[in-house]
Amino acid sequence: EAQVTQNPRYLITVTGKKLTVTCSQNMNHEYMSWYRQDPGLGLRQIYYSMNVEVTDKGDVPEGYKVSRKEKRNFPLILESPSPNQTSLYFCASSLSTVYTEAFFGQGTRLTVV
C-alpha cells in the first residue's frame, strides 16, 4: 500500500531534550516536506526537499533541522525543543514539484512542556 509513515504519532517531551520525528514514503517520490498545523493558521511549511541531499527552508524553519540521505526518509529534528514548538506535524511527499498530488502522513502531535 502506498503510504507516508510518521513516527511517533504522539510525543510529550521536556524543553531542551533533542528529538527526532521520522518520516518514510514507499512511493519513490522525489519531493518531501514537513508542515506544522496550528489552530487558525492552517499548514505552514517548515522544510522541504526536492531530492536526496537537497533541502531548503520553508516559511517557519527556525528551531528545526532536516536531512535527506535516502530518497524514502526525511526525518525532522528538534535539537532543543521549546514550548512554542508544541503543534501537530505532518510529513508529505509528492512525485516531483508542488504541482503533483501531495500524500500526507497521519501526523505527529508534539507537546513540549
Next chain:
Amino acid sequence: GQQLNQSPQSMFIQEGEDVSMNCTSSSIFNTWLWYKQDPGEGPVLLIALYKAGELTSNGRLTAQFGITRKDSFLNISASIPSDVGIYFCAGPMDSNYQLIWGAGTKLIIKP
C-alpha cells in the same frame, strides 16, 4: 508576501444542504488545489485546478479557478455526514517548490 484568505472559517449546516467556500489571494496563482482533512488524519487532495476559468467536479464536489486567477471556489452539493472536516485551499508560491495554504474552512453538520 503571498497569502491565501479562506472563508468562511467554519460552517454549521444541516445534512442535505449545499455548501460554498472560497479562497482569495492578493497575488496571481497559476494552480489552485483543494484538500480535505478528516479528523485525526492528514489532508487528502480533492481537486486540482490548472487553468483560469476551469470548472472541475469530483462527485458532489465542484471547484472553480477564478478568471482573475486570484480566487477559487469549492462547492459541495447535498452534504452528508462524511463531509465533515477541514477544507484547505493551497497554491504554489513563486518558487514552484513551496505551497502556501489557507487557514481552512471547518465544516460541521448539525444532527
